[in-house]
Amino acid sequence: ILSISATWVSADIDVRASVDVKPSICTLGEPLRYIIRINAPADGEIIIGAPPLKLGKFHVRDYNVHLRRTKLRQYVTIKFIIAVYELGQLSVPPPRIQYRDITGRTHRVDIPTASVSVRGVVPPGRAQLRDVKPPLMLPLPWWVYAGIMSGIIGLILVCILIAGFARELWRRKRTPMSISISRTLPHEEAFASLDALKRDNWRDIDHEAFFANLSHTIRHYLARRFGIPALETTTSATVRYTMCVVPDGNSSTLVRDLLRVCDLVKFARYQPDEDTCKRAWEEAWSVVKQTAPHDMTRMRESSVELDANVSWMPSADDSAMERLRSIAKRETQALLDDKLSLRVMRNDAVLFESEHGGIKPLLDCVQSLGEQLHGATVVDKVIGTAAAKLCIVAGVKRVFAITASEPALAILRHAGIAYFAQMVVPRILNRAGTDLCPFEKLSAQYEEPVKFYEALIAHFSE
Template sequence: MIRTKFKTFFFLPALLLLLLVFNNGRGQTVSEFVKIDSLQVGDTFNYSVTLNRSKEYDQLAFPDSSHFGDSFEIRSRRHYQITTYKDSVSYKLQFFATADTTIPALPVTLIQQQDTTVLYTNPVRIPFHSVLAKDEQEFRPLKPIFDFAEAWWPYILALLILIAAGYLFYHYYWKKRKTEEPKEPKTFSPETFVNPLIQLEKAIKELEQSKLDSHEDFKAFYIRLGDAIRRYYEDLYRIPALESTSGELLRALHKRVVDDDLLADTRAVLQEADMVKFAKFQPTNEQAKRALRKAHNFLERAQDVDGPRIEQMRRKHKSQVETERKQFYEEQNHKEVKA
């Protein structure tokens, strides 16, 4: 009898503890939902993550842009609380891959005081749909370099021209040098201030008149569009944006804490431009119009965010011009007095 009571006393708490651990592990689940067949570069689609939990937590952390990888860009994100213990986050993603890819397993973190629980979604395969013909989807091999015989006649011609120039210089400026005519007084010509916003707006208006009938037309369009935004950053921050790769420029802008909306539009435009230039991607007229709309959004946002900085640059330039003007005329007066 005593032995039976001892077994019961030991067995019931162990069973209750096991049930509590089991229920706590099954009390929260995470699931994902996406409905697509295949995607082209630049397409957007919806992706949602749903969390079911059994109790309140101090903090819930859903996936952000660092978890999706370089092939996906978050365009928008909305958090819904369906019930007291059920949350859903809906993402609008933009696709930038050039082959079949996968949305990785994404973490959802639940924090309760000192305890942290991490749940993961299932990976989702995303098929890629190319607009190129099958025989054009790979880079063509480089043609061999041909060797040409070295020509000597340009060097001989350059030598004869140099001799003739030396003779003329000696004959007219030394043997028959006449009295020099009075020089006209120098005038101060200040450097004009270049407003990056005005230059960007002008470039966008010119691109609106572009005719896109062939791949070369699209390539020139995207190169001019990407260079317009690069030149804006180069004039604004005095960085070598035109000589930098897209990745180098984006990293430099990230270090300067550039506005998130400007950075997102910059990344989208430069990635599409690189696809057209280097991957022989053939965009549609609608995709080109979307890229132009992004440039307009970029211009409007830049006017709000960078307007004060550009105004400060203009005032600084004006002050510098006045200082140079004063110094110029002081030097002119000093030369006249000395003469």
């Protein structure tokens, strides 16, 4: 093993550098120890950069720095473990190292270049290694190509199906809500269905089919007449909804007794007698008769169908009303598409948006914007009397709603505020559907909108 050493002394300052490479004769890939030693005055600073990955053609495998100081001198030893994969007489270029003296000037430390002789692993006198042949490509059987092509075709088909499914979802989302005005009032439709179920002989009837149709008729009537989810809820839930929207306690009792008998026949295989069938039909007829509206004109203007599209504006002709409906349908659909509960606009500029339900977002809007809401348009999912009075306090010009209560629309109309509602219900219930909304109850205590506004602020301040 040989050692190559060299020493350099700066002409300006006393900085010395030397290098050692051990061994100086090696084979391909053999680790070499490449050591740099620097001796410089102690009042300066030796600057060593980040460890390099390569020194010329030599790959750096390890790197270590050791510093030792005395009163007058500092000694830095940098140790590399390097390897090379080329043959011949090769030079190891040194890394860039600098020295900053006491005055702040930076000097480059000139490090000598070391030389290494790299030999092959074949002993001298024998033939040199021959080049390795490139990899041989073996032909694949036909079924491998067929499998690859089948996989590519299947992947393309899956992508086409996913794209078609996504396009269909996008198309359904963009399709506007269809409008189909019902020509028959809820109680008229219910009476017609009950007439079809009436029998002269109640003995020879299919009990299961009769009571199933009777239950569906009453549930469908309650859903259309009062806007409650009677077709989707259980009997007990439907009775609770009915008790909230129907002030007549006798009608709620009839609904409860009738639906219970229908459930017994449908699910418990109860076989009623002739009198029970006749009495059930008469109770259904009484429910519709007692809850049907007495004012047919008002009923037609405030149908609780989702597609009723009730609208009003002061001193408006047919063309102005049609423009109002067109704008309202567009804005309410946009509210649903954007998954929002409230949006307040003025001159097509959005002033306020919220995705939270309830009365709190509208109250926050009125408190924060104040007079900026004068002449604005409120688009809300649900408008009850509480929201209607807040709109009066804010001085808005128009109100568009997905669902609105009849008392709320009456309040808006009395205040001269134009409105549009896709669905009109008698009153706004709480989230459980068991009672009137608590803020509707609070609104009923204050006839003046400003006093209700102050009471609402005090409620949320507690």
